[in-house]
Amino acid sequence: MSELVTGEAVALELRPARLPSRGMAALLDLAVALVAYMVVSLVLLAATASLDEAAQMAVSIATFLLVLVGGPIAVETLSHGRSLGKMACGLRVVRDDGGPIRFRHALVRGALGVVEILLTLGVVACIASLVSARGRRLGDVFAGTLVVRERVPGGRSGFVPPPPPWLAGRFQGLDLSAVPDGLWLAIRQYLGRMNQLDPQIGRAMAERLAGDLAERTGTPVPPGVPAAPYLAAVLQERQVREARRVFAGGAGVAGTPGGMSAPQPPVPAAAMPSAPMPAYGPPASYGPAPAAPPAQEVRPDEGEERAGGTGFAPPA
Numbered sequence: 001m002s003e004l005v006t007g008e009a010v011a012l013e014l015r016p017a018r019l020p021s022r023g024m025a026a027l028l029d030l031a032v033a034l035v036a037y038m039v040v041s042l043v044l045l046a047a048t049a050s051l052d053e054a055a056q057m058a059v060s061i062a063t064f065l066l067v068l069v070g071g072p073i074a075v076e077t078l079s080h081g082r083s084l085g086k087m088a089c090g091l092r093v094v095r096d097d098g099g100p101i102r103f104r105h106a107l108v109r110g111a112l113g114v115v116e117i118l119l120t121l122g123v124v125a126c127i128a129s130l131v132s133a134r135g136r137r138l139g140d141v142f143a144g145t146l147v148v149r150e151r152v153p154g155g156r157s158g159f160v161p162p163p164p165p166w167l168a169g170r171f172q173g174l175d176l177s178a179v180p181d182g183l184w185l186a187i188r189q190y191l192g193r194m195n196q197l198d199p200q201i202g203r204a205m206a207e208r209l210a211g212d213l214a215e216r217t218g219t220p221v222p223p224g225v226p227a228a229p230y231l232a233a234v235l236q237e238r239q240v241r242e243a244r245r246v247f248a249g250g251a252g253v254a255g256t257p258g259g260m261s262a263p264q265p266p267v268p269a270a271a272m273p274s275a276p277m278p279a280y281g282p283p284a285s286y287g288p289a290p291a292a293p294p295a296q297e298v299r300p301d302e303g304e305e306r307a308g309g310t311g312f313a314p315p316a
Contacts, residue, residue, distance in 0.1 A: 016134040017091045017147040019126065026117060026125075028085030029072065037067040068118065073110035077103045081145075092150050093140075098189075099182030101145055108143035160191045163233035167225065171237045179216045184238065187213065187231050194228060206231060 017025075040063055048059050075083050080100040081093030093101050093109070116125040116137055125137040132141070140146055187209055194202050206227035213234060214221050221230050 015149045016136075017089075017149050018135045019129045021089050021091060021149070022129065022135065022147055023122070023126070025083070025085035025089040025091050026122065028088055029083050030085075030117070032084055033068050033071055036071065037063065040067055069110055069114055072113070073103075073106045076101065076106040076109070081106075086147070090150050091147050093145050093147050095182075096144050096146060097182070098185055099180075101143075105143045105145050109139035109145060112137075112139035112142060160188055160235070161232060163236055164229050167229055167233040168236075170222070171234050174217045174219055174234065174237065176217060176234070176238055176241070178218075179213065179238075183209070183212055183216065184235070187235055191228070191232055191235065203227070 041060065044059055044063055045056075048056055051059075072083065076093060079087075082091075086092060093105070095101055095105065113125075116122070116128070116139060125139075128137040128141075129135045134146060136146060190202075190205055190209060194206070197205070210221050210227040210230050213231065217234075221227070
């Protein structure tokens, strides 16, 4: 499986789409655009029948640019790279680093697509996709984008380790609204592949991601908390919030003004997708140690069973 690799040597589990699937998606998009172009042209032709030939020609050129060029650009921008044909084929346009595209990416792809797809009937796009190692056409090369497959079997995704218990519930007060989806993607992919990276590269990558995340949340990384466990704890907090929003949300109640949802009662703990997080406490090595419980016999492998599952160790 071909994968995207970021500059920090983190492999993103996104498979580049090849020519057959991209061609099918392009044909679907082109068919929809042509139908819309014909409908709009007939309507404008009837509305401008009284105009002279030069005015009708100007209207035809404007219709071509707005429907066949501006339409795909607007759709890819608003849908973040998922046009109708790409949705049907399970594809998406992303940046080279795996993040969502913006207007400038869609503009470059759409402008070059006029030459690659419309004027040459797709011949230039097919040749460029066959020559490119990742199936990119010229519009993707100049825009810095890539068409990838979204429907990837779940068993191939890397396991994201949970945070250590002493960080559970620590970041409940963080404001995560300003963190972009691209940063969450990079954090999730790093945590799933961190054991496969060189230790120095992995540590540098974790510190960089933790710095970006702290900048977005407006709260610095707590002193003494390593970068990788910090990322895992914040990612788990985001997942808990999303699950709580899904379980606590409900459909609008009839009779409420504007279709707004009525206030929902607090969700009981049993309805939550995971058990309540224990209160944060630093590792046992910090501060005075509590009174020791009565001595118990511990098997040699019992410590390994208790520490397993997170992939993290408390800071020294």
